[in-house]
Amino acid sequence: MSSGRDHSEVDFVTKAQPPPPGAATIRRERLLDRLALVAGRTLTLVVAPAGWGKSTLACHLVGAADVPLVWLSLDRGDNDPRRFWRCLLSTASSAIPDVATAALRYLELGDPQVPREVVSSFANSLADVGKPLVLVLDDYHVIFHPDIHATLRSLIDRAPATLFVVVLSRTRPPWPLPRWHVHEKVVVVQARDLAFTPVEAAELLAALLGEEPADGVLELLMSKTDGWPAALKLAAFGVRETCDAEELVRGLSGGHREIFGFLAQEVILGLAPPLRTFLLETSMLSRLSADVCTAVTDDEASRDLLADAIDHGLFISPLDRAGTWWSYHFLFADVLRRELRRLMPGRERELLVRASRWHFARGEFIDAANYAISSGEPDLITEVVATAWAPTYSDGDQVTVVRWLDALPDHARRVNTRIGAARTLSMLDSGDFAGAETVLRELSGGAVSTDRPAGLVSLFTGFLRFKEGSLDDAREILSLTDPAGMEPRMLSISLHTTLTSVVRFWLGEGTSAELLLSEAQRLAVEVGSAQGLAYVAGHRLWAAAERGDEAACRDVLADPDVAVLPGGSRADDFDVTGTHFAFGILLSARARLALHDGSAEEAWQLARDASQVVHLGAGRPDLAGVLLTAALAAKAVGEKEESDRLAAEAEAVLDACSEPGPILTAWRGRLHPDRPTRTRLLTERELAVVELLDSSMTQRQIAAALYVSVNTLKSHLLSVYRKLGVTSRVAAVRCAREMDLLG
Structure with missing residues (x-):
């Protein structure tokens, strides 16, 4: 659950619709015939630099096929695997109701990595539905996260015959294209295929100019631009504004970017000063609307100026059919930004700050953070990230939060408590206890102790002490900590309740621990944390199994929210690859219950899987508990060598705990070769x-x-x-x- 709106109306309206074709576009029938979806290729890959008409071609391609469509216009912020797949699956469900329901359920488990079941479930649902679906990924070159490449590769490999994927990119994705060529799964279109023929160029120029181009101009343009659509279109604007079109065209020289820059400058210089200033001052916006342009330029005339820019057709394209959101062509925006920096030094930072604050005030944290980071304004970056990290982290976008933290100024990392909480949580979740200790020491201005540190520092110090295996210290610190006044409030309360209940469980405080565990489970559901829910449910199950309460064990496992989690009783096959340690806790607790029920083989299978996922991020008490359970299960099925290995590993973990508590001491006693008489x-x-x-x-x-x-x-x-x-x-x-x- 997130308090921001980054995945709601603003993001989906502008990202999940194909751009309506412009007024002066032409249908490329020779390409459309070649790429007809009925050709049966799973993947259509269009690879070319900016300005070659990739998006326009895709619009005409999918428009010719009367089938459900998923169109995603990507940006660098989509390099969070869960954010990427959430957007894709949600849009697919809008195109074909319920086709991605099961996949979304797996996705919302809270793991930063996308579970394997997301892809397999989505592919299976598409096959079961039997309806064709077209998936278009525009600007895929901005994606660099290996998990996104890998999961899409898996989808294409598993795709049913009804799925057609169209990828528009400036670079080739790291996929096995030769193999797919052999199996006739892919068709590739390159820049040379997209270049306009003289006939197509003449048709385009006639549409833009309202008349046939003058003698010699077309031939000259084709020789200068090699049929590059962006240059042809921009040249048409220049021709309209000059008396000597041939002289303008003869002045073109250099590569494509230089040609575009020359033409763009000619067009910009020919505009009225108010419109020219408007274009320059909005050039850094990835998405434009009348409201955001007014806020950024601080000019009430921006609404009319945006309309003028649209009327001029100045390389500005709609992002929604309502005409609310727009964007500049990449190359045109690049020229505008260079002109802005040349003509108005220092103005860009001021405009970026305004854009960030406008989005921040509306809870649109992804855009707010991106503009803040681009501005380089340290106080603004700190302010936005300090507020935005908690809802974004709870929403499962941990990769995005880590990227924000890396962009922070050093001073903010050392002294800002909320930033310190974000850094500490990411380090504790990855098992970097030493790093977390350093951060907390910086925030507290000295040694981190059991004294009463303030606010979030106290909470995360207790968290660290628990992870290290100092249960008494953790209990004392947490008892002195009141999370009610902390920000982020709900996350702090949920974390405090979870930690206190788990510490009490390992200290053998059965009744009070179980009461708090029940409250911690309710809070985990409220904040929308699947990881937290699995973690708490696992400890509730351990506690109920320890006191032999089979009815309570069944109640925990029957909870509908718990049952469908990885490691839950109704989940599909458990995949240990990339799974968060919290789900291993739940699996291990089920293993201990199976041991109590006399189901040794089932217990060993569950315990073995659990022991493979808990090493990265699990605290020492939890890790020791999982390893001891696995050792006991291995012993029960006669795997003595494996039992001894797991027991020895558990011993090493327990030796690193200063206060492991009576529960783990007793569990160790059941396996220790020198157990007491x-x-x-x-x-x-x-x-x-x-x-x-x-x-x-x-x-x-x-x-x-x-x-x-x-x-x-x-x-x-x-x-x-x-x-x-x-x-x-x-x-x-x-x-x-x-x-x-x-x-």
Whole structure:
């Protein structure tokens, strides 16, 4: 769940619709015939530099096919795999209802990496629906994240015959194009294919000029531009404004970018000063509307000037059919920005700051952060990222948050508490405890201790101490921390409740831990964190299994939100690759329950998978718990060598914990080769109490049999539970049997 609007109306309106074809475009029938979707190729790859008409060709191509369409206009902010796929799948569901419902469910699990099931589920749903779907990815060259390349490659490999993918890019994606050529899955269109023929160029110029070009001008233009559509179109604007078209064309020289720059300058210089200034001052905007242009230029005439620019056809294209959002052609915007810097030094930063603040005020954090970073204004970058990181992180866009943090000025990283919280959380999630310690020390101005540090520093210090395995320190710090007044509020409250409940669980405080775990699960659902939900549910299941409460275990697993998580009871096959450690906790807890039920083979399969995903990011107590469970499961199926290996690994983790707590101490005792004898672990009186617990006698009857008061018996029980690391009578008897403590 996110408080921003980056994935709602603004993003989808401008990103998820094909740009309407301009008034002066022509249909390239020779190309359309070659690329007809009925040709059966899964992928149509159009690769050419800017200005070669890739988007226009794709518009005509998909317009000729009366099929559902997904069109995504990409930008560099889409290099977050989950953000990319969320946008793609949501748009697909709009085109074909429910076709991506299952895939979206897997996607919202909170893992920064996209689970394998997202792609397979989407491909299977497309095959089941049986309806054709066209997927167009415009400006794919801005994508550099390897996971996006890999998941799209997987989709193309798995694609049913009804899926047609059209990729428009300035560079070739890192895909196995030769193999796909052999299997007739791809057709590639390049710049030489997109170059206008003399007939097409004449048709375009006639449409733009309203008349046939003068003798000699067409031939000269073709020789100078090699049929480059952008230069042909811009030259037409120049021809309209000059008395000597042939002289203008003869002045063209150099490469394509130089030709475009020359023509663009000629057009810009010929405009009225107010319109020229407007173009320069809005050139850094990736998307234009009347409102954002007014805010950025601080000129109420911007609405009319935007309309003038549109009427002139100045390389400005609509991004929605309502005509609210527009964008400049990349090359034209590039020329405008260079002119802005030349004519108005320093003005660009001021305009970027205004753009960032306008989007920030509307909760459009992705745009706000991008403009802030482009401005290079350190205070603004800090302000935007400090507010935007929490909802973006909770929304699963961890990659985006890390990119923002990398762009921050050094000073902000050291002294801003909210920025420090973001850095600490990303480091703790990746297992960088030393890095987190350094950040917290910088924020607190010295050593990080159990003293009462302020606000978020206190919360994350408790988090760090727990991850390190200092449970008593973590409990003390968290007990002194009140998250209610912190920002981000809901994330802080949820994290504090989760940490406190888990610390209490490992310290053997059964009842209070389970009550808090239930509240932590409710908060995880409220903030929309699938990782948090899996983490808390796993500890609830561990706790219920420890006290032998099978009904409570079944309730945890039957929860509809929990059941569909990776590692949940109704999830598909578990994929250990790239899975967040929190889902391994849930899987391990299910393994321990299976052991209690006598299902050793099932327990070993679950525990083995869990042990493979928890090493990156899991705190030491959780890691030790998963490894000990796996060792116990391996022992149960006769895998002695594997059990010994896992037990040794768990021992090393526990040795690094300063205070592992009674639960883990007891779990270790069930596997340790030098486990204590009956008399070393429990006193003779405590052994007598345990033997009577394995009966139908009530506490009052047991007290009478031992000739002690009920209160004295309760003291003995508390001592037994603490030493065995359990919280109930049933669990104490079971643990005593496993440790051969019963005669």
